[in-house]
Amino acid sequence: QVKLVESGGGVVQPGGSLRLSCAASGFTFNNHGMHWVRQAAGKGPEWVAVIWFDGSNEDYADSVKGRFTISRDNSKNTLSLLMTSLRVDDTAVYYCARVALYALNYFDGMDVWGQGTTVTVSS
Amino acid sequence: QSVLTQAPSASGTPGQRVTISCSGSNSNIRSNAINWYQQLPGTAPKLLVYSTNQRPSGVPDRFSGSKSGTSASLAISGLQSEDEADYYCAAWDDSLHGYVFGTGTWVTVL
Numbered sequence: 365q366v367k368l369v370e371s372g373g374g375v376v377q378p379g380g381s382l383r384l385s386c387a388a389s390g391f392t393f394n395n396h397g398m399h400w401v402r403q404a405a406g407k408g409p410e411w412v413a414v415i416w417f418d419g420s421n422e423d424y425a426d427s428v429k430g431r432f433t434i435s436r437d438n439s440k441n442t443l444s445l446l447m448t449s450l451r452v453d454d455t456a457v458y459y460c461a462r463v464a465l466y467a468l469n470y471f472d473g474m475d476v477w478g479q480g481t482t483v484t485v486s487s
Numbered sequence: 488q489s490v491l492t493q494a495p496s497a498s499g500t501p502g503q504r505v506t507i508s509c510s511g512s513n514s515n516i517r518s519n520a521i522n523w524y525q526q527l528p529g530t531a532p533k534l535l536v537y538s539t540n541q542r543p544s545g546v547p548d549r550f551s552g553s554k555s556g557t558s559a560s561l562a563i564s565g566l567q568s569e570d571e572a573d574y575y576c577a578a579w580d581d582s583l584h585g586y587v588f589g590t591g592t593w594v595t596v597l
Contacts, residue, residue, distance in 0.1 A: 399586075401532075408489065408575055409524070409532055411586040425585050459531055464543065471579040471586045472520040473537030480531060 366390040366476055368460050373481030380450050380485070386443040386460030386478055394418065394438040397463035397470045400445050402456035403480075412458070413445065414470055428454075450485045457482050490515060491576050491589035498595040499566045507592045509559040509576030515587060521559040522577040523552055524588075525570075532575065536561065563594070571596045 372384040386398070400412040413434040415422045422434050433446040443460050458481050461474035492510045499505040509516065521539040524532035534543055536552035539559070551562045559576055576589035 408573075408591045409526075409577075409588045411577075411588070414586075423584075426583070461531075464534065464537060466537065466541075466543070468520050468538050469579075473522050473534050473543070474532075475534045475537075475543055477531035477533070 368462065368476055368478035370458060370460055370478040370481035373458065373483045375484045375486060376450055377487050378450060378452055378485055381446070381448045382450065382483060384445040384447070384458055384460075384481060384483070386445075388441045388443065388462075391462075391476075393436075393441040395465065398434075398436060398443045399461045399463065399474055400432075400434060400443075400458060401461055401474070401477075402454075402458045402483075404453075404456040407456075409459075410456070414463075415443070416470070417463075447483070450483075452485050455483060455485045489590050490580060490583065490587055491578065493574075493576060493589045493592045495590070496593045496595065498597055499563075500597045501566055501568065503566045504562060504564045505566055505594060507561045507563075507574050507576075507594070509561075509589045511557050511559070511576075511578065512582075513557060514582040515578045515580040516554055516557050516559050518581055519579045521552060521554055523550075523561045524575045524577060526573040526575065528572075535574075566594075566596055568596045570594060 431449045462476040464473040464475035467473040523536035526532045
């Protein structure tokens with residue numbers, strides 16, 4: 365079945381780095397744009413980054429621009445998020461999510477989500 | 488604080504119709520497609536509405552989306568106990584150059 369599975373979360377000190385991964389299965393990965401979305405405890409979701417289906421373009425929320433890098437390996441059906449210069453306010457559950465093929469554009473609906481991986485930034 | 492504002496809570500009895508509002512601006516709701524997500528406790532968000540008023544396959548037609556000007560709405564008709572969840576609107580914001588989620592509305596089924 366269609367599935368996204370995140371991994372790589374953990375506890376890291378402020379200023380540290382972490383790489384998250386998202387393994388896709390059950391669908392043609394290279395047909396879909398992909399997003400990372402995060403959610404701090406008790407808060408609403410926050411969009412983090414998007415990458416085009418072929419990796420040709422990417423975009424970031426201002427809060428992470430210059431610190432986070434989204435990438436994908438279509439040969440391995442894997443999405444990644446490299447997070448550097450981590451701050452306490454980056455603490456959240458991080459989800460990868462698929463752009464729906466029926467969406468108007470890359471920002472009109474994420475139809476498949478992973479279960480999330482938890483990142484805690486603390487000294 | 489988000490640029491898309493929702494009431495923190497809403498409620499209704501089984502079978503009732505509940506409407507959730509999302510207030511924004513010219514740079515988001517008026518200009519762009521609206522999405523609605525449902526989030527049950529401890530789970531990932533689920534897409535309920537895309538392109539402002541379209542439902543993905545498998546989403547019951549009890550859920551319907553609309554917008555007028557700088558406001559959007561999600562209506563839930565025939566409210567059921569399993570509809571108890573957080574609901575978030577979302578849209579691209581041209582000014583912020585980002586995809587923004589609303590503040591969220593918790594729906595209680597009385």
